[in-house]
Amino acid sequence: MGAVAVVLGTAGAVAPGPAALAVPRDSGTTVSPSPYAFADGAxxxxxxxxxxxxxxxxxxxxxxxxxxxxxxxxxxxxxxxxxxxxxxxxxxxxxxxxxxxxxxxxxxxxxxxxxxxxxxxxxxxxxxxxxxxxxxxxxxxxxxxxxxxxxxxxxxxxxxxxxxxxxxxxxxxxxxxxxxxxxxxxxxxATSAPEAWNSASPQPLQGEAERRRGGAGFTRATPLDQGVWRDDIRPGQTLFYEVPVDWGQQLHVTAELGSSDSGGTGYASGALDLDLYNPARGHVADVGVGYDGAQKSGSLPPLPPVDHANRNAPTEQIGALRFAGSYYLVAHLAESVADDFGDGPFAMTLRVRVSGAAQDGPGYAGESVPNGVFEVSDQDREAAAEGVPGGDDTTMRALAVGGIGTGSALLVGLGVWTVLARRRGAAA
Structure with a gap:
């Protein structure tokens, strides 16, 4: 896995991301609405x-x-x-x-x-x-x-x-x-972490950006492949993306904020916060970029390739890169940006690079729970290439990636999704 650069500038209005609705608790109280999209069937x-x-x-x-x-x-x-x-x-x-x-x-x-x-x-x-x-x-x-x-x-x-x-x-x-x-x-x-790995950060990818809309939660994270991606973000908003990182691959991230056209002046400390989480949602690394209306940038520290033996490392940052799967990029634009530069939205560009060829995994003696969470499948790669909207239902994701071409096929897919949703509800 490679590099992600983030560019911010003012942009046209966009529809807000999904939000979780209020749901009743068993005790009779109500959970307040939230901008975070909680998992379906939670x-x-x-x-x-x-x-x-x-x-x-x-x-x-x-x-x-x-x-x-x-x-x-x-x-x-x-x-x-x-x-x-x-x-x-x-x-x-x-x-x-x-x-x-x-x-x-x-x-x-x-x-x-x-x-x-x-x-x-x-x-x-x-x-x-x-x-x-x-x-x-x-x-x-x-x-x-x-x-x-x-x-x-x-x-x-x-x-x-x-x-x-x-x-x-x-x-x-x-x-x-x-x-x-x-x-x-x-x-x-291995009982120790690999000692030698390429710690040089490659240059961010160049080229025209393709639009990808970030999700509002881990289970709604938008899949990203290697490439240049454009999104819009408002002050106070948090957007989620997932990047499949296989065994032996590296992820490098650079955050870049574009200049503002609002005419505002001032300074927002840590205006853009970009966090990287592993497939178990364990924190790996982060970068904060201050903003004064002019273009700024910052990079995550160099990270080693994903390796099962990384868990033996003395540092938590390397130890968190212990398995393959979907690594999450979580971008947050501080509320304070609006004080000096307006409500936006601001244009954000993500430059994603994947470094290294995928390697064989360690060979597990059983299945993970949830199934397949610590691996990268062909469906994951296709979802990242196509930008299938994030979701916690792998069946819907597979149907979307497959490119359903007829209304009847779509109805069948929705029927399968409905059955699975009812099963989850019954289990709940």
């Missing part, structure tokens, strides 16, 4: 103040919950003694609220004896602009890690990164949770 679940009351997360099933402005909430997950496990938590503050520089999301995974398996903290950054951010908890099965190796009950604890909430608006945040499992490899692999 089950409502309440976080418990005590682990004794924690409700269970089923791997592969998306959940929707909330995080109070103070205190912790807990969930539980049952794990075997052979699979690596990941629990992603996405926090969605309400638009128009205030967040501090150090506030954000803290997620930890612990065993039933209170032993910490992993802790991850992600913050909103210098722009202090509320937007969806994700953190993950994980359990690695490895001879080098003596803790958290047994089968049993594990607890996911979620809290604000700044428990005092100084500088942030009070009020609950919406949460999206998704647990995943990764099977062990059929053969023992």
């Amino acid at each position: 089950q409502n679940i309440d976080g418990a103040k005590s682990t004794a009351d924690a409700e269970s997360l089923t791997p592969g099933t998306p959940y929707r919950s909330s995080l109070p402005s103070s205190g912790k909430v807990s969930y539980r997950v049952e794990l075997d003694d052979a699979s690596n496990a990941y629990v992603s938590v996405t926090a969605v503050p309400s638009p128009g609220t205030t967040v501090s520089v150090i506030d954000g999301l803290k997620v930890s995974l612990q065993d039933d004896d209170g032993t910490s398996c992993f802790v991850d903290t992600e913050s909103f950054g210098a722009a202090r602009s509320p937007h969806p951010i994700a953190a993950w908890g994980r359990r690695d099965i490895s001879p080098a890690r003596p803790l958290c190796q047994e089968a049993g009950t594990y607890y996911v604890t979620v809290e604000r990164a700044d428990p005092d909430g100084a500088g942030s608006s009070p009020g609950a945040w919406d949460l999206e949770l998704l647990a995943m499992t990764e099977p062990r490899t059929a053969k023992a692999g």
Whole structure:
């Protein structure tokens, strides 16, 4: 995988991205509307103040919950003694609220004896602009890690990164949770991360940009292939894209903001925030680009090729590049940009380059949950080439990529989608 450059400038009005509608909770309360598109069929679940009351997360099933402005909430997950496990938590503050520089999301995974398996903290950054951010908890099965190796009950604890909430608006945040499992490899692999890799960042791709509209959530991320892509983004908006990155491939990202034609002056710190997440929605890297109305740019740090052995690296950034699959680019334009340069929208160009030939994977001794999440399929590549709208239903994606040519075929496809949706609803 290669390079992504981002260019911003004012553009014509566009339709807003999809938004999640208000849905009732089991308790009878209502989840407020959100600009974030939650997964279809996400089950409502309440976080418990005590682990004794924690409700269970089923791997592969998306959940929707909330995080109070103070205190912790807990969930539980049952794990075997052979699979690596990941629990992603996405926090969605309400638009128009205030967040501090150090506030954000803290997620930890612990065993039933209170032993910490992993802790991850992600913050909103210098722009202090509320937007969806994700953190993950994980359990690695490895001879080098003596803790958290047994089968049993594990607890996911979620809290604000700044428990005092100084500088942030009070009020609950919406949460999206998704647990995943990764099977062990059929053969023992490397016990250390690769030491040699190309750390040079290639030049961003040139050429005419093709329009691709970003999605409003992880399950609505717009597939991108190598190329030059154009989109529009408003202050306070967050757009999601996914790029298939196979074993042995590298991703390089450069963010570039185009000059403004509004005539405004001023400076917005960290105006454009571009985050990279792995297929388990674990944070990999980010770049923030300040904006004063003139063209600016910034790049993600050089990243190694995707390799199963990267999980043995001493740094979390390299360790997050541990599997193939869809890597997510999440672009957020700070609300403060509107103060000096207007409401936009602003034109954004993404320059995506894929470096390196795809290689064979490590050879898993089983299937992941969700199935195929840690691999790149031919359908994924076709979706990225065609720009199929993001979604969490692989059947609809496959039908769209196949290029249905007749109305009857489309009806059949919609019928299949309806059946699957009803099954998901029944399971919920």
